Amino acid sequence: MFLGDEERETPVETTVKTEKSLFIGLDLGQAQDFSALAIIECVRVVTTTKEADEENSSANTKDELTNLNCIHLQRWQLRTSYPSIVADTVRMLNGLAPGRFIDRKPVLCVDATGCGAAVIDLFKLEKFNAELLPILITGGATVSEEHGTFRVPKRDLVGVVQVGLQNRMLKIAESLDLAETLSRELQNFTVKITDSANDIYGAWREGTHDDILLAVALAVWKANQPVFRGIPIRRSKSYQTYW
Secondary structure, X not given: OOOOOOOOOOOEEEEEEEEEEEEEEEEOOOOOOOOEEEEEEEEEEEEEEEEOEOOEOOXXXXXXXXXXXXXXEEEOOOOOOHHHHHHHHHHHHHOOOHHHOXXXXXXXXXXXXXXXXXXXXXXXXXXXXXXXXXXXXXXXXXXXXXXXXXXXXXXHHHHHHHHHHHOOOEEEOOOOOOHHHHHHHHHHOEEEEOOOOOEEEEOOOOOOOOHHHHHHHHHHHHHOOHHHOOOOOOOOOEEEOOO
């Protein structure tokens, strides 16, 4: 450093933006189970810090998920046909107010387990304002993705709902008609770990209904994924679970 030179700090530009996006969970019931749908409004604050230097164009982005608001719950009558459920869902998606989401389409998370695969095909024939995301529910320990379909352990789905409620990030509007039903399903739901470390989930398709809970879980799980929260992740076909 020569005499008279002064060490200068590079100016830093910081922008803060609040973003909203919608995640819709659709649980498809069988003959004795209801089909249900939940809409989760995801609110996050994105802070971008960038050095105001033409030679240094790198930027750091911090994405903080602040709220997951359950703004809509619905349940179809027993034995409602899948084509009718698809038609109702498409009509609802195309009628969503644009102000509810900013920079990306809503994400429709559909339970693709069992008969769900055929319903996914029905959705693919429709035009609607959302990204279609099939989710297969498994009993494994890792999340994987193949040809656009995610395989998600039950423990992950249950975990994000439990954690969201415990830290008060997930909020259920008391004014919703099915809010009390969701509360009962949460109370009836139990998780046990057997001696062999296998997951046994009480009230999951066994006796009591849990359709509203599962619809919420599908949407909340996807809203919590890094790729939807502005956080870069490795392009991989397998992801380790966090439960």
